[in-house]
Amino acid sequence: MDKIIECVPNFSEGRRAEVIEKIVDAFRGREGIKLLDYTSDKDHNRSVITALGEPNALKKAALDMVRRALECIDLRQHEGKHPRMGAVDVMPFIPVKGVSVEETIELSIDVAREIGKQGIPVYLYDKSALIKEHENLADCRKGNFEGLNQKMMQPIWKPDFGPKRPHESFGAIAVGCRKFLCAYNINLDSSDLAAAKTIAGIIREKGGGLKCCKALGIELKSRSLAQVSMNLTDYEVTGMLDAYKAVEREAEKLGIKVLSSEIIGLIPKAALQGARPEQLKIENYSPEKILENRI
Numbered sequence: 001m002d003k004i005i006e007c008v009p010n011f012s013e014g015r016r017a018e019v020i021e022k023i024v025d026a027f028r029g030r031e032g033i034k035l036l037d038y039t040s041d042k043d044h045n046r047s048v049i050t051a052l053g054e055p056n057a058l059k060k061a062a063l064d065m066v067r068r069a070l071e072c073i074d075l076r077q078h079e080g081k082h083p084r085m086g087a088v089d090v091m092p093f094i095p096v097k098g099v100s101v102e103e104t105i106e107l108s109i110d111v112a113r114e115i116g117k118q119g120i121p122v123y124l125y126d127k128s129a130l131i132k133e134h135e136n137l138a139d140c141r142k143g144n145f146e147g148l149n150q151k152m153m154q155p156i157w158k159p160d161f162g163p164k165r166p167h168e169s170f171g172a173i174a175v176g177c178r179k180f181l182c183a184y185n186i187n188l189d190s191s192d193l194a195a196a197k198t199i200a201g202i203i204r205e206k207g208g209g210l211k212c213c214k215a216l217g218i219e220l221k222s223r224s225l226a227q228v229s230m231n232l233t234d235y236e237v238t239g240m241l242d243a244y245k246a247v248e249r250e251a252e253k254l255g256i257k258v259l260s261s262e263i264i265g266l267i268p269k270a271a272l273q274g275a276r277p278e279q280l281k282i283e284n285y286s287p288e289k290i291l292e293n294r295i
């Protein structure tokens with residue numbers, strides 16, 4: 001492939017295996033597409049796909065995925081710990097090889113336009129955003145699926161494509177071009193959700209903590225654990241070792257130890273900052289988690 005773009009869609013299903021496989025199948029067996037990874041979490045009730053492809057092939061696969069999610073997921077019946085506003089909640093595109101940021105933005109806008117034709121509201125976010133208020137994914141998603149009706153009544157939250165009201169079962173979706181992002185979670189050796197929320201509030205950028213770090217405190221009922229769930233939006237500024245040390249430091253102040261950490265999807269090798277996987281207590285680590293090893 002001369003031109004390669006990565007697509008990392010997040011969809012709101014992490015429990016029903018048959019539905020997960022049907023949606024992931026949109027990226028399987030297609031010419032010009034390589035499915036690299038998909039990860040599901042029952043507590044988050046969410047799955048993340050990582051795929052590489054040529055622009056046109058990736059566009060077709062992404063649109064097929066949205067159609068499958070529309071058929072299989074009804075957010076009116078959905079419960080999970082992770083914030084979400086859509087059956088496919090977010091669909092980022094990342095330039096990898098032989099393609100510019102501008103071309104990737106153009107692809108994201110083409111995909112967003114076609115999704116809008118399916119009767120689904122679409123927000124262009126990050127580098128693709130046409131409105132400054134739409135740049136931050138967390139702002140787009142604020143209020144979740146349940147708050148979309150009221151939110152979309154505000155002029156600033158008029159979607160870029162699609163209807164001006166939420167799709168009754170799908171909700172809305174954010175689509176855009178962004179940099180590589182590390183989805184990195186740290187599990188505490190405690191079920192204290194309040195502690196996880198406190199730590200997340202301290203370490204995230206919005207709370208005056210680590211730059212380019214978004215964090216939430218989440219309860220993992222299936223494991224009787226509390227988790228600090230993070231997105232590191234620029235690993236060159238804040239990498240996984242930085243995040244691990246910050247969580248460990250704040251946890252120790254509360255008398256809590258770090259039990260383990262986990263990588264969602266794939267990460268660039270540089271995001272480890274030279275740290276050993278065992279140093280970060282990464283669960284089920286393998287070299288297959290490194291993006292460069294899979295390309």
